[in-house]
Amino acid sequence: MHSIFETEVTVRPDDIDMNNHVHYSRYLDYILMARYDQMKKDYKMTMEEFVVRGFSWVASELTIRYKRPILLQDETVKVRTQLEEFHGAKVVINFWIVKGERDKIAAQGQVSYTMVAINSGRPARVPDDIVEKYQV
Amino acid sequence: MHSIFETEVTVRPDDIDMNNHVHYSRYLDYILMARYDQMKKDYKMTMEEFVVRGFSWVASELTIRYKRPILLQDETVKVRTQLEEFHGAKVVINFWIVKGERDKIAAQGQVSYTMVAINSGRPARVPDDIVEKYQV
């Protein structure tokens, strides 16, 4: 079992849609924000370092269950993510978006990112030293 | 088996992210665009008619597999959706986003929307006459 890391994300007015809650696609932006933050803060390898080595990450699969609306009045949410596993060029991540004092679940799910070589755009097996860094 | 309906969606420059392809959250916006269009065009009941009757739809679950990047040069994609089933307050929809002359699959998946009563915000069983309209 890997660690669960957390990033606080501020709800912006432009995230709110005609139903007066955070638009359903913006949850994916919150998750990405959290991953970038945690790459730096928790895995100690920023996205720029991946790019310098010729790699990028693209989303390959995502499942999300929306449990509770997020309102502008919530002001912030916490996005928690956890490495589930590496699988060739793919990393599988569990996530939970929670809100309020009692950390109620607004959404949860799983997202897979595939590492690609920037030059070719093709999937690239995640190098061992990077897999190692993620063993936290 | 229900009909598969199609909506053409134009790729906008603001949909493109730092990887030079359509940002992964914007796929959800394309799907929503298609559903609104098809409500009117194919199911003959616009979102406004739902609202007049006191109902709205919120996304409750989504699974998407990203197969090919969508580029600005693709100019448009086609979003195809198909009713899978009604289940109480929920409607389950299959979708495919295809591109190019040969309709290659850029992404596919399934999304569930829950009908809610606008007044209470609570799930509302889909009325029979609406279920009927969707039997196409």
Next chain:
Amino acid sequence: MHSIFETEVTVRPDDIDMNNHVHYSRYLDYILMARYDQMKKDYKMTMEEFVVRGFSWVASELTIRYKRPILLQDETVKVRTQLEEFHGAKVVINFWIVKGERDKIAAQGQVSYTMVAINSGRPARVPDDIVEKYQV
């Protein structure tokens, strides 16, 4: 001369466009975020309180000069705004978006918001007690 208030806004990966800097329309979202924050923090009257009184604000005019790109690596920017004047139903706001340790100007300009009565959608003269609250 009115006070200049400040809000820190975090740059999100989805704000970045194909040019690898914050997309030009997202600057407007940062400004709105700052205004909402400052309504609460500095003017002591939240957007919800306006709504309770039957009012909302809509943008009526905006001028922005883009001076420096904002990068994901900048991580945050500070959005400073200052009341310039009330004019009937309109409030005119000066803004500056600054970044980095030395607060270099990324963009600056002026935005006007018009108060509207929610019921009618029509412009509504800003009530004196609200004008009063903004004299800080």
Next chain:
Amino acid sequence: MHSIFETEVTVRPDDIDMNNHVHYSRYLDYILMARYDQMKKDYKMTMEEFVVRGFSWVASELTIRYKRPILLQDETVKVRTQLEEFHGAKVVINFWIVKGERDKIAAQGQVSYTMVAINSGRPARVPDDIVEKYQV
């Protein structure tokens, strides 16, 4: 006086904000969409051709007056743009966003884009042959 060109832009549900009309920053996305479309359709030089020659365009200044809200029910708007002038590395563009059968003005204004050399990121004087292409 230069020609006024027109692009139809479809209003997407995700463009709508909590006020039930198109969010004020999305107008800028509509304008950019129109410029890309018109580069190809009317000026016969696509953005990709600029990039191949080592150039890109960044927004340097924008003024917009919001006159009428754009609703989801409007379905589409027309974005009209007109070259005002070239000025060194800068091109100044007038724009109008109109809607409905009678082409009522939803917004209008002026935007300046600066040509930059991709390598250096610095402003680059617009080459004569490109200025020539825009004399329509």
